[in-house]
Amino acid sequence: MAAPHSSRTEDWWRDAVIYQVYPRSFADGDGDGTGDLAGVRARLPYLAELGVDAVWFTPWYLSPLVDGGYDVADYRTIDPTFGTLAEAEKLIAEARGLGVRVIVDIVPNHVSDQHAWFRAALDAGPGSAERELFHFRPGRGEHGELPPNDWPSQFSGRTWTRVEDGEWYLHLFTPEQPDLNWAHPAVRREHEEVLRFWFERGVAGVRIDSAALLAKDPALADFEEGVDPHPYIDQDELHDIYRSWRAIADEYGGVFVGEVWLPDSERFARYLRPDELHTAFNFNFLSCPWDPDRLRRTIDDTLAEHAPVGAPATWVLCNHDVTRTVTRYGRTDTGFDFATKTYGTPTDLGLGTRRARAAALLTLALPGSVYVYQGEELGLPEAEIPLDRIQDPMHARSGGTDPGRDGCRVPLPWSAEAPWYGFGATTEPWLPQPGDWAEYAVDRQDTDPDSMLALYREALLVRRTGAGFGDGPLSWLPAPDGVLAFTRTDGLVCVVNLAATPADLPPHGELLLASGALDADGRLPSDTAVWLRS
């Protein structure tokens, strides 16, 4: 087993490899078909051996699971489907003992409609103090029959729902996820206490869900295309909120990663000022097609936007919301866009897998931290979920046009021969697994030196023990068209060939790792990457 990296400094997050666990689908400890904390605890040695520095758990709190746990009914209770608070505490301590830190997910924009605050607000009626914690308004139209404004939803469909007494409440996502009123001091206070609650339990960091959406235009004015500021994205008030969060994190040595989808790099970087969030997900990179010029531009823009604020970049290829990498890279359109997701897009998985292997070496050689989404290290493809089994609300809210996000949330295959691929279930898992997943199972890949898992383990080991990786400078090297080549410190060089023909490698002393075999002349084939030491 790889050595634990507990010796790392308090700046561990500047170059960490962070593994995302979607608890529902990682491993099932009690056999009921849904993953849980017992399943994760039993698999902690797997994560330590993979060599990750931290694990980010998507929400594990009490929740009706209408949006996979992003509808939180109580932040201080673990959902019984997943386990108990005592188990979460054990998990955090056990992971730390293996050198793996834990990051929890906080969802400040909204709560579940089953949250005590929202139940109380419904009961208390119009004009009550309880309703002020949310955005309740009378409707427009003669009888208040029209929603208070025309804001577009983050999921398709309406952003307002009318309650029995005639008032409407705002929800940027589903009606089961009412938006909180962040202009209210009690909302701020409660979240500050929730942060403390989890930091007190030893978590090393917090992922902030929908981090740029919390503050709303107080007038709740209609949305006008192209008019700044947007009524609910990236409002200036947010920075004050995150400054107060940062002060709390600093007391505990905790760190933040914000889910900030903002195409404007200057606005994005404002969240990463030294007294705000430590890091934010790099969605421009995640969405970028497998194209040498686009990738290089995105890398340059990322590094340029982070430099003035001194924050490290993050590199993300996929997560629980987007199409899995091997599938996306095997398509004609290799970028990611929620708006164009559809069913049955043809994909060449062989090609996608080669590219995903090369992309793994690319991202792990770039300056900053890297996120790996569970199953990415197994090269899992996106699954096509039968329509009657889709649970993601994005699907139903789109009227069925959007396949939703369940295709990347399928329970992991651990053993090729076991029922449900060793996920742990004794009954059919909550989402069906494709019939041809045996080849992706951990036990098959474990002993195969050419597997995706072997590549990830080796890459993480080389990255952790070798010089030049993580935080620090990057310089591009001259390279033929379609080839990305850059150097870090200590003679570390990364070359990725996105051209159609093989490329000569630059002169070097040592080949550290390759994502695929070199050709007979020692050249780098198309869609292949190497790490060299000069």
Ligand code: GLC
């Ligand atoms: C974030 C989460 C996503 C969730 C949404 C609403 O985008 O990643 O899964 O549906 O927020 O909380």
